[in-house]
Amino acid sequence: MPRLRPTVRALLPQALSAPWLRAAACSARPLVLAGLVAGGLLAACGGSDDGPVPEPTPVGLALEKIGGYDGGALGAAEITAYDAASRRLFVVNGANGSVDVLDLSTPGAPRRVGGIDVTDIGGSVNSVAVNDGLVALAVQAVRKTDPGRVAFVQAATLQRVAVAEVGALPDMLVFTPDGRTLLVANEGEPNSYGQADSVDPEGSVSVLRLTRGGTTAAPTVAVSVATADFRAFNGQEATLRAQGVRIYGPGASAAQDLEPEYIAVDDEGRSAYVTLQENNAVAVVDIASARVTAIRPLGFKDHRVAGMGLDASDEDGGTDTNSGTPSVKIVPQPVKGLYLPDAIASYRVGGTTYLVTANEGDARADWPGFNEETRVRAHCTAGLDPAVFGADAARLLFDSNLGRLRITSTPNGGSSGKNAAGQCNELFAFGARSFSIWTTDLQRVYDSGDEFERRTSALPNVPFNASHDNADLDARSPSKGPEPEGVVIGRFGARVFAFVGLERVGGVMVYDITTPAAASFVTYLNTRQGASGDRGPEGLLLIPAAQSPNGKPLLVVGHEVSGTTTVLQINLSY
Incomplete structure (x- = not known):
């Protein structure tokens, strides 16, 4: 929807108080109506004038592939982000270390309209996030053990407006709900252990405070950077290990060994929950003080x-x-599964915040x-x-x-x-071959068990536990199975859904997580065909209906191996 002039915007609330105009607006096309609701300008349709109409609660949900873009190379589609005002989709292209800019005005036919190059400030882009027209890019250094950078770009013009230095190997970034702060997970991977040139940088979380100014034609962004590091835990390695936190890199201190992977921010923008994937733990960060307040182990899954x-x-x-042959054999085993989650998301139910993890393993x-x-x-x-x-x-x-x-x-x-x-x-x-739901003190309340493997055991379009680079039956069974990697959460009416991407066999699992301890399977869509099609889902992005170009909620999936960006429509039934 085009931006409204300030005078028109100011008059709309008064104008819409007229019964005839409110009735007309309530019967308007969904996209127009969504834009008015999103702008806070439309009072309840068919109800009180005290607020917007509660979104109806669906009784069913299905996924439908409606479009896609082929980047044409391995790694050409990884993490994605969307700007509603310009209707642009920003796709990390790992094949060349840049970002592809796609026009998503027609979701069924995304088209490339530009790109963002970062070779003048670093090696390659690892992640992207968007808030109110501002695009943030996580840029690793040419030598990954050196400090990385975050570049800020205007979505509509692709003009770079700021660059800030962060920690080594920035791997994921996320805005707080108010858009005033950006958090960056600096993984700090070593280049080697025990070699003459070995460097093991410290992991950290950068907290960037943003002040936006200037004009529409010449915007400005001032950035101040604080660092939530793990140095306070140096010397406590034995205690952390006893609690179940994996600290095991040869010769590494706690600060060097703890490697932030992915960040979830609570609804209030006060706390961040950061997966420490290799360490099988989650760090809790107080955003206001930019301080790590706790490191909580995840334990293990009992496959017996x-x-x-x-x-x-x-x-x-x-x-x-x-010398046996491949076969489907999903049974309890005397094995402990380390969760080692990649993506993490948060949501709130009944005043309580819960965390959802995709238990990939690494x-x-x-x-x-x-x-x-x-x-x-x-x-x-x-x-x-x-x-x-x-x-x-x-x-x-x-x-x-x-x-x-x-x-x-x-x-x-x-x-x-x-x-x-x-x-x-x-x-x-x-890995645990599952997704889990946790309280914020990391007590597990739900795990999907072996359901991912059971539901993918008889796919018509791809053999069971095939990898993303082959179509071989059972190929991934000895190693992490379907390998859930990405997770995003969508709320529709009173129901909350988790969308989980399976990196190896492919596809997206959908679960109703409204009642955290009793989550239930809803649907599954896999759009690959054997060793072709959409393979290696890396990043998932949910676009709400109010921001969607076609007025329908969309799920965008970046497929790393096939290099394809897929647009799935979320079809809700009532």
């Missing part, structure tokens, strides 16, 4: 429990063999000097402890059982999960 099982092998088509295995990833049979060369695993201890080591499962050799600190005789007495797998 009924409904919490997993498919642990790509050779489980045989019995007690090391291993430190990408750089020289240290690799925690191994397989059960390779790690447990002295066997499994029969006092823990019982009479099945010997047979569990076969590849058709647990032998192929990828686990960590370093559950926490110097621990190897073995007894004095060298027998494995604990097996910790990466």
Whole structure:
């Protein structure tokens, strides 16, 4: 909807008090009506004049693919953000380290209208966020262990208006609800361990205070930066480990080892909850003081429990063999799943804030000097402890059982999960193959269990547990399965829904999370076809109906592997 002149905007509330005009507005086209409601200019239609009409509560929800854009390269679509005024979609293009700007005026046919290059200030863009026409870009340095930057760009003109220095490897950023503050997760990954050139920067969260000024033609943004770091936890490594926080990088202090991944901000903009993925924990940040107030461990998922099982092998088509065939076999196993979440989101129900995590799993295995990833049979060369695993201890080591499962050799600190005789007495797998709902003190109230694997076990368009770069049955069973990575939350009327992207097999799962302890499956859409189509969903973005170009709520999915940006329409039934 075009911006209204100030005089017209000032007169609208008075004009709309006229019964005939209010009635006309209430019967107007949905997009016009949505714009008036969003502007706070329309009183209740068919009810009191005290406020806007409550949004009706849907009885059903379905996803429909209505459009997309093909970036034409691996990594060409990762994180996305949307500006409602310009109807522009900003897509991180990991293939060339820039941002593609798409016109989303027609959601069924997005088209590229420009790009944003950052090579003059850094190496590449990792993430993007938008608030009221201002686009924020997380830019890592050419050498990732150096401090990164955040660039601010006007959505309509692509004019750069400010640049601020932040921590090493800024990986995700988010505005507070009022748009006055931007938070940045600086992951601070090392380049290696124990090498001559090893550098392990500290992880941190940058808190950027924004003051916007100037004119529409010449906007300005003043930025001040504060840092919520983890230095206060140096010297407390043993205590943190005892609590369950994984601090295990060789020679790393707490501040170096804690690696922020993703941030959720509460509705009031007071607290931020930051996933420390490799550390299997969440940090709590007080935004006003830019201070980390707590680090809370997530514990592990017990895959022995009924409904919490997993498919642990790509050779489980045989019995007690090391040369089996792929098969679907989702059963409870004596394994502990480290949640290791990537994305996190928050929502409020009945005055209480809850957190939702996509339990992807991640291993430190990408750089020289240290690799925690191994397989059960390779790690447990002295066997499994029969006092823990019982009479099945010997047979569990076969590849058709647990032998192929990828686990960590370093559950926490110097621990190897073995007894004095060298027998494995604990097996910790990466990720929980689920999404979870938590209280803000990180007590779990819900987990989707093994439902992701069960619901993807008979897809007509892609084999079970195929990866995003193949169409092989069971390929990801030994390693994180469907691998849930992204999550966003949508509220429609009195119901709240979680949309969860499955990075490997693909597609988006939708759950009704209105009652946190009793979340329930709603629908699932997967738009890949075998080894082609939309593959590797990385980032999810929900566009509410009031901001949508077609007046319908939209879900935009950036697919890293196929390089495609997909526009899904959320069809609500009443």
